[in-house]
Amino acid sequence: MNESMARHTSIRVGGPADLYVTAEDKDQLEQVYALAEDAGVPITLLGLGTNVVVGDNGIRGIVLILAGTFRETMFSGLQVRAGAAVRLSVLSRECASRGLTGLEFASGIPGTVGGAVFQNAGAYDGQISDVTESVCVFWPDEKRAVWLSCAEMRFGYRYSVLQERQGVVLYLNARLGLGDPEASLRKIEEYNARRRKSQPLSYPSAGSVFKNPPGLSAGRLIEEAGLKGFSLGGATISPVHANFIVNTGNATAKDIRMLVEHIKNTVWETHGVRLQEEIRFVGT
Ligand SMILES: Cc1cc2nc3c(=O)[nH]c(=O)nc-3n(C[C@H](O)[C@H](O)[C@H](O)COP(=O)(O)OP(=O)(O)OC[C@H]3O[C@@H](n4cnc5c(N)ncnc54)[C@H](O)[C@@H]3O)c2cc1C
Structure with missing residues (x-):
């Protein structure tokens, strides 16, 4: 409580x-x-x-x-069934160690399999939909769980059908390729080194604040609007990566909301581009 x-x-x-x-x-x-x-x-x-x-x-x-049970993973040949509560970073590394390739891109994404399917999380050269065969979803309104094919998930850029209709991801069935553990683990280290260089990982954040508009980089637009380092209360547009808002100690949700609105207005005024949130505001 x-x-x-x-x-x-x-x-x-x-x-x-x-x-x-x-x-x-x-x-x-x-x-x-x-x-x-x-x-x-x-x-x-x-x-x-x-x-x-x-x-x-x-x-x-x-x-x-x-x-x-939603934290369990099962391997069978090139197929993996991962519970929705499995950490994506752990799954990525475990697949790589077993010589299964395809999920290396996910090693630095700090959420769960369920959150990643909901959002079609992705990084570098991949996204969850690339490896998805099917997803077990519980529909609260129908009080039953069904398996949806990758096509039925209607994945798009940071999008899945679950954003239209409330359902609970229970399991992901993924199909990976036959790879080489050393090569996959090396790729993971490379991705993570790139992340450490380009993202403000030492401050609390919720990842990228905005989706990239088609053909553009949200971070670059925010930077070009002169907003890098700008703060409202305890919420700061990261000087390392302008598409991250970091909590520099005592941020409130109100600070973050106001900063998000300020960024959207400024980028609209300077570039004529409407940014759309990737992060989600929940509660009141
Ligand atoms: C430092 C940092 C770096 C990040 N880098 C990336 C990146 O490179 N690429 C990227 O895509 N994201 C990135 N993110 C964002 C985030 O990690 C991903 O979106 C992740 O998939 C969210 O998972 P989660 O379990 O934390 O979900 P939550 O934040 O807990 O929830 C997010 C949404 O998913 C829904 N959800 C959660 N679990 C389920 C479920 N079982 N069934 C249905 N819906 C569910 C929730 O209802 C909510 O609407 C980053 C975040 C941080 C902090």
Whole structure:
């Protein structure tokens, strides 16, 4: 009860959730949704909270986290079944060590498999949809889980069908290529070195704030608008990478919201481009 969400999000802001609940398996998940429906209580599903900014007044109702069996991974030949609560970075490294190639791009993305499928997370030369065969989704409104093909997931740039219709990713079936562990692990080290150089990893953040508009770089537009290093309260546009807002110690969600609006207005005025958020604001 009254669980501070600043403790459960990578940008370290946010008020309390009324109830913070973990579901260890599908039965528990169904029970939580049934009880919440009976009580008329909303559910907010989160993974590792690395792409969200929770409001300063917190989240009314239940924050639901997957755990237990959803943290398991199974390997069979070139196929991998990963639970939604598996850390993407761990999965990436484990695949690489087993000589399975295709997920190296994901090694530095700090969220879960579920969050990555929801958002079609990607970096460098890859995105989750590249390796997806099918996804097991629980539809709360139908009270059942179904397997959706990659086509049915309607993946796009940082987009999946789950952004239109609320569903819970339970498992990802991925198909990888036959690779060489040493080459894959080397690739991971290279990607991570590039990340350490180009991203403000020593400060709390929620990753890239805006999607890249077609053919453009959101970071470059923000930098060209003269906003690098600009602060509102404890929220600062990173001097390292302008598409990151970092919490320099005492940021509030309100600071971040205001800074996001300021960036959008300034980039519109200077470049005539409308930026669209990649991060998600949740709660109040
Ligand atoms: C330093 C840093 C670097 C980052 N780099 C990248 C990057 O290179 N590429 C990239 O794409 N992202 C990046 N991100 C953003 C983030 O890590 C990804 O979007 C990640 O996939 C979010 O996963 P999560 O578990 O933290 O999701 P959360 O932030 O907890 O949730 C994000 C959304 O996913 C939904 N969700 C979570 N779990 C499920 C589920 N099981 N079923 C359905 N919906 C679910 C939530 O409801 C929410 O709407 C970065 C973030 C940080 C902090």
